[in-house]
Amino acid sequence: MKSLPTELVAHLAGVARLELTPRELEKCGHDLEQMLRVFESLSQVSEDSNGSVEFFRSVEPIAPSSELSTPVRSDVVVNELSRDVFLAQSADTDGVYVRVPLILGGG
Amino acid sequence: MDSSHSSDPTCGQASLAGAVAADPLFHSAGSLTALFSSSPSSLPSYFESLFQTVEKLNPMVNALTSLEQDTALKRVRSLAERGPQEGEVLFGVPVVLKENIQKRGFSVQCASRILEGYRGQFDATVVERLERAGAVLFATANMDEFAMGSSNEASVHGAVRNPHDLSRVSGGSSGGSAVACALGFAPLTLGSDTGGSVRQPASYCGIYGLKPSYGRVSRYGLVAYGSSLDQIAPYARSAGDLDVLMSVIAGEDPRDATTLRGSYVSQWGRLCLEGVRVGIPRALLELAANSGSVHGSVLQAFRTMESALRAAGALVVDVQVNGIEKALPAYYLIACAEASSNLSRFDGIRYGRRAQEGVLSLNSLFARSRAEGFGDEVKRRIMLGTFALSAGFSEAYYGRAQAARETLVRGFTEVFQNIDVLLTPTTPTPAFPLGVVDDDPTRVYFNDIFTIPANLARLCAVNVPVPLAHETLPVGLQFCAAQGRDAWLVDFVRCLEEHGVCAVRTPPLAQSSLQPALSSPSSESAQTDAHASAQVAIVGGKIP
Numbered sequence: 001m002k003s004l005p006t007e008l009v010a011h012l013a014g015v016a017r018l019e020l021t022p023r024e025l026e027k028c029g030h031d032l033e034q035m036l037r038v039f040e041s042l043s044q045v046s047e048d049s050n051g052s053v054e055f056f057r058s059v060e061p062i063a064p065s066s067e068l069s070t071p072v073r074s075d076v077v078v079n080e081l082s083r084d085v086f087l088a089q090s091a092d093t094d095g096v097y098v099r100v101p102l103i104l105g106g107g
Numbered sequence: 108m109d110s111s112h113s114s115d116p117t118c119g120q121a122s123l124a125g126a127v128a129a130d131p132l133f134h135s136a137g138s139l140t141a142l143f144s145s146s147p148s149s150l151p152s153y154f155e156s157l158f159q160t161v162e163k164l165n166p167m168v169n170a171l172t173s174l175e176q177d178t179a180l181k182r183v184r185s186l187a188e189r190g191p192q193e194g195e196v197l198f199g200v201p202v203v204l205k206e207n208i209q210k211r212g213f214s215v216q217c218a219s220r221i222l223e224g225y226r227g228q229f230d231a232t233v234v235e236r237l238e239r240a241g242a243v244l245f246a247t248a249n250m251d252e253f254a255m256g257s258s259n260e261a262s263v264h265g266a267v268r269n270p271h272d273l274s275r276v277s278g279g280s281s282g283g284s285a286v287a288c289a290l291g292f293a294p295l296t297l298g299s300d301t302g303g304s305v306r307q308p309a310s311y312c313g314i315y316g317l318k319p320s321y322g323r324v325s326r327y328g329l330v331a332y333g334s335s336l337d338q339i340a341p342y343a344r345s346a347g348d349l350d351v352l353m354s355v356i357a358g359e360d361p362r363d364a365t366t367l368r369g370s371y372v373s374q375w376g377r378l379c380l381e382g383v384r385v386g387i388p389r390a391l392l393e394l395a396a397n398s399g400s401v402h403g404s405v406l407q408a409f410r411t412m413e414s415a416l417r418a419a420g421a422l423v424v425d426v427q428v429n430g431i432e433k434a435l436p437a438y439y440l441i442a443c444a445e446a447s448s449n450l451s452r453f454d455g456i457r458y459g460r461r462a463q464e465g466v467l468s469l470n471s472l473f474a475r476s477r478a479e480g481f482g483d484e485v486k487r488r489i490m491l492g493t494f495a496l497s498a499g500f501s502e503a504y505y506g507r508a509q510a511a512r513e514t515l516v517r518g519f520t521e522v523f524q525n526i527d528v529l530l531t532p533t534t535p536t537p538a539f540p541l542g543v544v545d546d547d548p549t550r551v552y553f554n555d556i557f558t559i560p561a562n563l564a565r566l567c568a569v570n571v572p573v574p575l576a577h578e579t580l581p582v583g584l585q586f587c588a589a590q591g592r593d594a595w596l597v598d599f600v601r602c603l604e605e606h607g608v609c610a611v612r613t614p615p616l617a618q619s620s621l622q623p624a625l626s627s628p629s630s631e632s633a634q635t636d637a638h639a640s641a642q643v644a645i646v647g648g649k650i651p
Contacts, residue, residue, distance in 0.1 A: 091461035
């Protein structure tokens, strides 16, 4: 069964902040390999250039139609939600701040 | 607002009803508004009987995850007391929300363990607009976890069952909202559509599902999956109801910088099928057919529609949309890349569930909370997205996916200079059986082949249910129009409805609601019971 290298999958899990079991890592490596094989077809998208950066440099921008533009609002800070709203969403607070475990020294 | 859309099959019936019991088979939003506006005092009894219906049927399909009776009844009584006000075009109309849309006090669990117990802290823009129009939000709907899935089986609440065949999936990710609409829990329900999550369940459940153009409906208050693709999207059982709902929820929103200028301005009754230019992307159909996975009933429905359109005077032409064959891989890379970023906020600190055991540091708290809280499909997509964005690979994968998207956008821009609307199936097959495990995720993703181009290119697209004489499962077809042409598309659906080429199919289960409460469908025998009751109950009328 072809699979992405375990070290790479473990690295990805680390940066994705996901603690995966060895079995999950193995399964994930296999799934990613399968998906990436299908996604290889995308390599033809920019076959005439060295990559997508080149692709984007080579295309003419489409002028957006005025009726499809997005309006902008005034550059004014609005605090629509109070601190209580945000605190109410958290698993642990002291009523003023969100409580977290020790940050320094834990690795 | 016009509550007498000509295609509304129910106008007049409700007002004749006298006894105001919830009737899932015949009540449209338009008829309910008319009824309650002339008789506001009938609201409480209607809702009480609606709750009885829901409590009887929902255990069989698992469509709703919470029923907020107290909140709803409080609002209903207040509406009944004061009566309708100017602009309340959905006065007293029950509406269901997918569990990923914020309403203060309602569950926003997104069918995930990581948001166990999490309730809305504010109202989404769509919620504000619905309530301003007089609607009554009363329940939250099941979904695939964080809207990732095509079968609504990846939910912490358990799978949603198809009301036409309880052994089959409802479709996903907005399966709960689709089933709630199909069974008449509400004439209007909201889901969200990132790659087909409203159109595909609409197709499996035999109702209308519209993905608005990107930016037509505010995403403020929708829990983000793929921000450049997500749209809050409505289900309805008639084109008229879609039109009213879109008029209410669409429009600019200062709290969502991606909303389009202008709004949805109803074009009801203006269009005629004669002369409408319909494009068929034959290459995409061949790509799907060559994979051998397009079901005969879908092909039959497609051919029938093509002939009906020609007969009605539409100009049907084959078109080539550049880049459409690369849409599937481009979509999954972009959606997963955006998901890996959007879902980073669920870390056990600010929202929902926090891991308690074996937590030695902040990083291990993040990693363990997420490992315990997310399901397999969410983890897989976060990993794919992280890969697609990681150093050394992002140019080859994410960058190329963006280039493919750009090609597709240009392809559609060109095609829509010559046609008005694009016709494809919505899904390659009707609803498939529950519990079919496929080890290859790419085969599962293939279900989305017809729906994702509209999300990538920011177009509007609608599933229309197609009547098929000899099929037990509903089949749907998709019509897709240029970005911003939502009102035109809904009026086009009205034309189809009036020509009799699309029609909502009512599940036998809805017709069985006169039967005594059925047992839970957790066993084979329960499913058999449900089918048996459904067969018998067609003579049923209103709920007592």
